[in-house]
Amino acid sequence: MATFAPLQRLVIAVAILASFVTFLDGTVVNVALPAISRDLGGGIITQQWVVDAYLITLSALILLAGSLSDAYGRVLVMRIGLIGFGVASVAVAASFDPLTLIVARAVQGAAGALLVPSSLALITATMRGDVQSRAIGVWTAFTTAAQLVGPLLGGVFVDFLSWRFVFLINVVPIAVTLVLLARLRLPEHPRGTGVDWWSGALCALGLGAVVFALIEQPVRGWGSPVIWAPGAVGLVLFALFLVRQQRSSAPLMPLGLFRVRDFAWGNLATLFVYAALSLNGFVIGVYLQQGAGLPATAAGLASLPMTVLMILVSSRAGAWAGRLGPRLFMTVGPLVMAAGALLLLTVAERFDYWWQVLPAMIVMGLGLSLTVAPLTAAILGAIDEARSGIASAVNNAVARVAGLLVVAMISTIVGGTLDLAGFHSAAWVTATLVAVGGIVSWIGIRGIPADAAGADGPAQPAGAG
Structure with missing residues (x-):
């Protein structure tokens, strides 16, 4: 982050760490699901609820958190969220039956809802233009890496310690973020309005x-x-x-925001792309253990190529999109991801990671790296700074609701059992979802900068032009 000013580097570091814990916890659980099921019982339905209890409160309350962030200040809301998330994580680790675990996960999701919109809004409120695009690229690289490296860390903890330690991974980043947050001095202007x-x-x-x-x-x-x-x-x-x-x-969700063309179409693309990511993450984490017979650590390592590509390419993609516009990247990236998902159809009863899964992970990782930073920049760059908190919250809520709904439908998608046929069905659905996301981006995204819009008016009506 040598190209950023000192205050900007501190803002980016805080934003990354605060988002890191929610993204990490949202994905680290996937690789722990078989161990949780063996320990506490409940089968695939309990596994779905462990994921979705977190996503329900995160998705629903992230909109409320966006309003709280704008009304009372991003730093205050973020501090409360960090403390609440840490306490809830300990409660999850201490759970002794499925119901207790599910309730604790719901509380954890509620605390996490306070973090994501506040963290990204710090970037959008303090940086604009090409600097903002590069900052979002850096933020995307690290936070998406958290989502992808989560299964690896979770696998190590499950295999060598216990699934309970999986939920304590975020204690250190929470502590570091609280220290950095105390050093951050920003001229905030909370509205103090009702929520x-x-x-x-x-x-x-x-x-x-x-x-x-x-x-x-x-x-x-x-x-x-x-x-x-x-x-x-x-x-x-x-x-x-x-x-x-x-x-x-x-x-909580100003419907007038959707009159801004890039915001509306970008969120529609988000719905499809993040539904595909959530479906793929759940299926890979569970099938490679229960179907292919891999240990949890090996199942976590399966997504490592995607992590490496995100770190290497994502920040560059954000900078390219800042100069060339996001439309091309938001179209090509999802289509590349769809090709990667289809490569998972090569997975057979005689399992071979190197020829059946690795190529898919590389291709999907490349497509994802080209997609996420331009997608985020297009959506938030279309909205003026005064409404950055709620715009960030809406976009994050759309992404979480997409994951929430697709995980809830996993039993239907895989035919009730996550066997090889179910795995292939999930690959087809994943490819279809990301391909639709790319088509939506090509149709709708125009790359109108936020500066072209007034403080209250839309940059361009959705569907116009």
Whole structure:
């Protein structure tokens, strides 16, 4: 980070570390799922809930956190989130049955919701233009590496210690971030306005009910009132959430943001790309252990090529997108990822990582490296600084909801059992999702800078041109 000023380097370091713990914890769990299931029981449904309990509160409350960040200051909200996340992590590690673990994961997700929008908003509020694009590229490289290196660290802990230690990995980065945060002096201007707590409740309950229906449906069927009733109630609650956003004086998700073309289309691309990433991460982490018979550490190592490529290429892709525009990268990157996902169809009963999985990881890693930083820069660069916190929160919420829904549907996608046929089905769905993300980007993204928009008006209406 030699090209950044000292204050900018400190901001980037804090943003990376604060996001690191949530991204790491969101993915490190995948490789620990078989061990958790063996220890606490529950099968694939418990495994889904361990992932989705975290994602439900993270997805739903990240919007509320965005408003809190803008209303009361990013540093304060981030400090509270870090402390809460550390405490919840200890509770997760100490869980003694599936229910306790799931509840603790939900609390952990709620604390994590305070971190991501505040951390990225620090960058978007203090840097603009090419400097911002390069900073987001650096942030993306390290935070995405956290998502990808998580399975490796988790595998080492599962094989040589216990799955419980997997959830204590983030204690050190939390402590370091709190120290750096105390040194950060930024001229913040919190609005001090009210926060729409009712909207947060409607969003959380609506998502939770829908996810419950999706996860339990393969067991009970859609005809069961235990399934369709929560599903219907969840959809109604989420519809009420959207209606409230139109009428609220301080909405958690200002629908007017979606009149900005790059913001709207970029979030649609985010939905498809991050759904694919979540599906691939879950399936790789579980199948390589339960299906291919690899130890947890080896299963974690499977994604290491993606990590290396993200670190080497992502910051450069962010800088290239700052000069050339994000559209090309957001189109080509997902299509390359789709090709990589299709290479996973070579996985056979006679398993060989070097010829069946490694090529797919390399190709997917290259595509991901070209995609993520330009995608983030396009979305947040389309929105003025005054609304950077809520814009970041909306984008992160879209990404988490994408993962939340696809994990809830994993039993349906793989046909109830994550065997070889189920693994291949997941590869097809992954390839389709990222390909659609690339097509959406080509159709919608124009690369209009935020400076071209007024403080309250959109840069260009979605769908125009």
